[in-house]
Amino acid sequence: MTIHTPMSVLIVEDEVLLATELGFLVQEAGCRDVGHAMSSGEALALTGALHPDLVLVDVHLSDGPTGIDVTRRIVNDCHAVALFMTANVLRLPADFAGACGVIGKPYSEHVVRAALRYLEIALRTGMAPGLPPVGLQLAPAWAVRWGLAEMPLSA
Amino acid sequence: MTTSQPRPLATDSRPVSRDAAQLRTNDLERALAEKTTLLHEVDHRVKNNLQLISSLLLLQARRADDPTVKRALRSAQSRVNAVAIAHRRLFQGADPGLFDVSDCVRDMVGDAIGTSGRGDINVRLDLERADLPASQAAPLALLLGELLGNVIRHAFGVGEPGQLSVSTTTEDHFVRIEIADNGVGLSATESIAGFGGTIVKLMCRQLHAECETVDANPGVRSVIRLPL
Structure with missing residues (x-):
């Protein structure tokens, strides 16, 4: 079994x-919780400094x-x-502002764990490992990129 | 936020001029837009607050050393989670006053199995769409949560694979929800005891629903009948 670097x-x-x-859920899903931002300024600064694999x-x-x-x-x-x-x-723009998808609140622990596992594989391999799990909705452009063009975007 | 008052229509018998009617239509459309914004704002706050309550209980459960305290906090969180699951899809469909029972069942089953980590329980869903008033979403989710939790905790021994079949069908004036397993059966396990059993009874009373749990040889079958 190949060991992958945990997703940050x-x-x-x-x-x-x-x-x-x-943050605890992220760690339990086998990912690294690299930082928390509360404002847009902090978000940009931390993304620039830490280069995370995924920003929630x-x-x-x-x-x-x-x-x-x-x-x-x-x-961008x-x-x-x-x-x-x-x-x-429902208020998100049609292009999801470039994001790969959305998890609707209120979410459960299970939804977050399943979504992180799914996205980790999709980001690492460039292919979706099947349909997205319940609770995760993919942006249309990312569904196409990950080979789900002809299928529904959420379960 | 202030809501502008629609202009009163003339009450005498003179015909309302086209301009006056247009002005009044504009007022009503503006008032409706304000109400819709307000509804979305409240919906957004309810969903965020449910997330906050759930996070609080989970954080406190992580800190608890005593296993009894930990278990109590986790079970309180799982019930808050049932209410949250019911709310997640509310206001997302065309009619904000209704919810689809089959969506609720699918979400609850998926979450119960996912949270339990019992990948060895095979799930078979056979769901027919049925719309009920949105006010019934949370009590139904709580009821389903207790029944599903009971199957997952008691029906199958550790490491023993099993099958969970859940169906929803509409009959004349009822939605029928059936939860069946092929596990150890009622005689070998306890029926829903304690606070879980109380929740089942209370939610059935609130929903005017009947709920019957019987030995199905093999396994247990629970049937909920909800008036449409």
Whole structure:
């Protein structure tokens, strides 16, 4: 069995309790919890400094509803992969601001673990390991990139 | 946020001019847009707060040394999680006043199996769409959570694979939800005891539902009948 470097994950979330628990879940899923940002400024600074494999972003941050704009910059300027975690799934732009998908709040531990496992494989191999697990919705462009063009984007 | 009041229509019998009608339509559309924004804001806060409560209980469970305390916090969290699962899909469909029972069942089964780590339980779902009022989503999710949790905890011994079959069908005036396993059966295990059993009874009363659990030789079969 090949041993892979654990996926590094940055958490961008202004609710500190929520971010702390999410950090534990990230570690339990076999990933590295490399940092927590509360504002769009911190998110950009930490993404630039830490080069995480995946950035988990809430839409509402401590400086307002800046999560969508900051995701565009994380994707376009920092060339990182972002995933939204928000209660406002319907408010996301059609192109997901370049993010690879969204987990809707409230999420369960199981949804986060299953989504991280799925994304780790997709990011490492460039192919989706089947349909996304329940609770994870892929952005259309990323579904095509990972070979799911003709299939539904969520279970 | 302030809500602008629609202009009153003239109450006498003179015909309302086209301009006045247009102005009033504009007012009503603006008022509706404000209400919709407010509804989304409240929905967003409910979902975030459920996430926050769940995270608090999980964090406290991680800190607890006493296994009894840890178990109690985890079971409280799993019930909050059932309510959260019910809420996740609310306001996502075309009609915010309704939810689809089959979605709720699919989410609850997936989460119960996933959280248990029992990949050796084979799940068979046969789900027919049925819409119920959104107010019933949380009590139904709590009820399903207890029944599914009971199957996962008691039906199969450790390392013994099994099958869990869940179906939803609509009959004349009822939605019928069947949860069946091929495990050790009622005689070898206990029926839902303690607080879990109380939740089942209370949620059935609230939903005006019937719930029957019987020995199915092999395994156990629970049937919920919910009025449509």
